[in-house]
Amino acid sequence: MQPTNYAYVRGQVLPLAQATLHISDLSIQRGYGVFDYFRVFGNTPVFLDDYLQRFHASAAALHLQLPISDEELRAVIEEVIDKNSMPRSGMKMILTGGYSANxxxxxxxxxxxxxxPLTLPGLELVEKGIKIITHEYVRExxxxxxxxxxxxxxxxxxxxSRGASDVLYRQNGVVSEFPRxxxxxxxxxxxxxxxAENVLLGxxxxxxxxxxxxxxKxxxxxxxxxxxxxxxxxxxxxxxxxxxxxxQVDGQVIGTGKPGEVTRTLLADLVKLEEEMVQSTYKV
Amino acid sequence: MQPTNYAYVRGQVLPLAQATLHISDLSIQRGYGVFDYFRVFGNTPVFLDDYLQRFHASAAALHLQLPISDEELRAVIEEVIDKNSMPRSGMKMILTGGYSANxxxxxxxxxxxxxxPLTLPGLELVEKGIKIITHEYVRExxxxxxxxxxxxxxxxxxxxSRGASDVLYRQNGVVSEFPRxxxxxxxxxxxxxxxAENVLLGxxxxxxxxxxxxxxKxxxxxxxxxxxxxxxxxxxxxxxxxxxxxxQVDGQVIGTGKPGEVTRTLLADLVKLEEEMVQSTYKV
Known part of the structure; x- marks a missing residue:
């Protein structure tokens, strides 16, 4: 039997199977909400401060206020991590417009x-690279x-159907970002x-x-x-x-058609940075 | 005590208070869904065929399939109307991306x-008219x-804050529609x-x-x-x-600043059309 996965919904930590929202919630009625997502590595949130800061900024853009303080939010995150057994995982925080009367x-x-659960891309994908297509769109x-x-x-x-792995948004010949x-x-x-423009600041x-x-440079x-x-x-x-x-972009081969040196170097540096980050968090 | 209001959720008719969706639903996770809304007058849906047709078209645009046939859907609508006591009301059908594993x-x-419950605009509002503002945006x-x-x-x-009642979308100096x-x-x-362009065909x-x-003309x-x-x-x-x-639009007074003759004539004609429509449905 799998261990129970717990989630937090409107003030309560409860088994994921029972985690529901009423159909009057503005996410269901009007798609109105913001979220953020961070990785958990060795039961420790990675770069949590940054993600919380962005979560607040997104909420402010939609005139939504978090119902609990940052201190309480961190305590809830810790409680959910403690109750679950998912040392390597992702955590999602969703804030919606609430149970709307009208x-x-x-x-x-x-x-x-x-x-x-979270699976990072396998070595094969990283060594081979992916193909993408582009589509005319900018997020609102x-x-x-x-x-x-x-x-x-x-x-x-x-x-x-076009044999690609993701879609890049473009508008008037200028590209911006992928959906995620x-x-x-x-x-x-x-x-x-x-x-620089029309992108989520990841x-x-x-x-x-x-x-x-x-x-x-x-x-x-x-x-x-x-x-x-x-x-x-x-x-x-x-x-x-x-x-x-x-x-590959829209069927056009990029460079040699294989992952390049700069990309590989930056990936190695990023993995190292994450490990340092998690270790320094452990020390606190 | 108010009579219980019933809703239909994923195959079940149940009291509205118990009508929930799991948090894995794509409406909550990704705002992914379509809907439609029609009026019920004397326990009879008004212009139901038109709304069902548009509901199907919206679903198709998002590659979503209704889980039941039109015949079953009409039966559910009838069942919900029968169980509730709301002769003059609105009915909303929402179709989402479902309980997504990832x-x-x-x-x-x-x-x-x-x-x-549905309240049509009061006579005062119709006689006085409303003020609106405009905003640069086109729905995706x-x-x-x-x-x-x-x-x-x-x-x-x-x-x-600008003393208006609604917002009209415009893009590059051309207007399209309101949110609703x-x-x-x-x-x-x-x-x-x-x-003609960039609007929902109401x-x-x-x-x-x-x-x-x-x-x-x-x-x-x-x-x-x-x-x-x-x-x-x-x-x-x-x-x-x-x-x-x-x-009033963006503070500019329209015409005489009062509801005009053509507007009043069309409203009277529309009310008459709706009454004929409902009566002809009763006869069936």
Whole structure:
């Protein structure tokens, strides 16, 4: 028998199987909510401060207030981790518009916290790289992590049918981000570039920019799709995927068609940074 | 004591208080779902065929399949109406991406049906008209009635603080629709115009266009914001509001600043059409 997985819903920690929201919740009625997601490694949240800060910023963008203090939130996270047996996992915090009387106006927000199994990309995928397609779209509030993934999920079928692994959003010839990941490219002179506008400011994006800055020139700017096609290397970053090399964009082969040197170097540096981070947290 | 209100959730008719969805549902995880809403008048759904047709079209746009046949769906609607005591009400059908194992990929869709009290706009509001503001935005899939109302709900505070009742979306100087209503304007020569692009094809919109065509010239086309400011009359249409006159846009007074003749005529014609519709349904 599997151990019971616990979740937190509107003030209560209870078995995941019983974790529900009433159908008047504004997430169900109007897709109104924000969330964030961090990794748990050795039962320790990784970069928790950063994720909490972004969670607050997303909530503020939707005029939602967390029903508990940060101290209480950290205590709940600890309690859920303690009750579950998932040393390597992901934790999701969702904040919605609450149980709305008329199905439109926000009420007391619903806070939900759940822990999920997490598998990082296998070595094979990292060594081979992935293919992506592009699609004309910009998220409505790019800097907020809202729960609205209508476009990304709707495109799952098209991504599969075109033999790709993910979709990159573009608008008027300029690319921005993936539904759940940030984009990077490496120019001929090894400058590491990532889009500055219309993107969610990923925590992994920020860490990779910082690591890249120690060895290469870096740039947050405009990335035209045409430049991407001609890039030396392309990769994506995310909490669950860390760094994943991209070897084809819209059928165009990138560089040598194999993961490049800069991408590999940054992935190694990122793994090292995460290990240091977790060790320093243990010491506290 | 109030009579129990019943709802339908994933195959079961149960008291509304017990109507919940598991937190793994894609509406909660990713705001992924569509819905539709029709009025019930004398325990009879009004224009049900039209709403069912649009519900199917929205579902198809998100690659979602209804878990029951139309015949079964009509039977459920009838059962819920029979169990509840709400002769004048609204009914909402929500179809979501279902209980997703990984919180991203759709599973068997969740179908939810609930009946809600409904108050049509009072005579005072109809006689006085409302003020609206405009905001730069176009919905991501305008022809699908998705549950994503992030922008509209986020703007509630701004609408109130500017003394308005609703917000009209515009993009590059061209207006489209409200979060939950369609827009109409009347030109100096009494031509009745409504935006053709980037709008949800409202059932009330279609009925009003048809009624208007009996007495005036009508046009589905492009409506520049500047033309709207100078219109003779402006009004909105929706299932719950029928026709509501608009007397101010972004602080600009429309026409005489009072509801106009064409607007009043169309509202009277619409009320008559609805009554005929319900009576003909009774006869069946």
């Amino acid at each position: 199905g439109y106006e926000p009420a007391d927000p619903s806070l939900v916290i759940l822990q999920q 509030l790019p800097q907020a992590k809202t729960i609205n993934y209508t476009m990304g999920i709707r495109l799952i079928e098209e991504i599969k 990941c940030n984009l990077f490219m490496v120019r001929e002179d090894d400058t590491v570039v990532t889009p 925590v992994t994006r920020r860490n990779v920019l910082e690591l890249a800055g120690r060895k290469y 870096t740039e947050e700017g405009t990335v035209p799709l045409d430049d991407l096609y001609r890039a030396k290397e392309v990769f994506l970053t995310s909490t669950t995927k860390r760094i994943l090399p991209i070897v | 919180g991203y990929e759709p599973a068997d869709p969740s179908l939810v049906i609930l009946q809600q 899939l305008p022809q699908a009635k998705t549950i994503n109302y992030t922008m509209g709900i986020r703007l509630i505070e701004e609408i109130k 209503c369609n827009l109409f304007m009347v030109r100096e020569d009494d031509t009745v115009v409504t935006p 059932v009330t919109r279609r009925n009003v266009l048809e009624l208007a065509g009996r007495k005036y 009508t046009e589905e086309g492009t409506v520049p914001l500047d033309d709207l400011y100078r219109a003779k009359e402006v009004f909105l249409t929706s299932t719950t509001k029928r026709i509501l006159p608009i007397v």
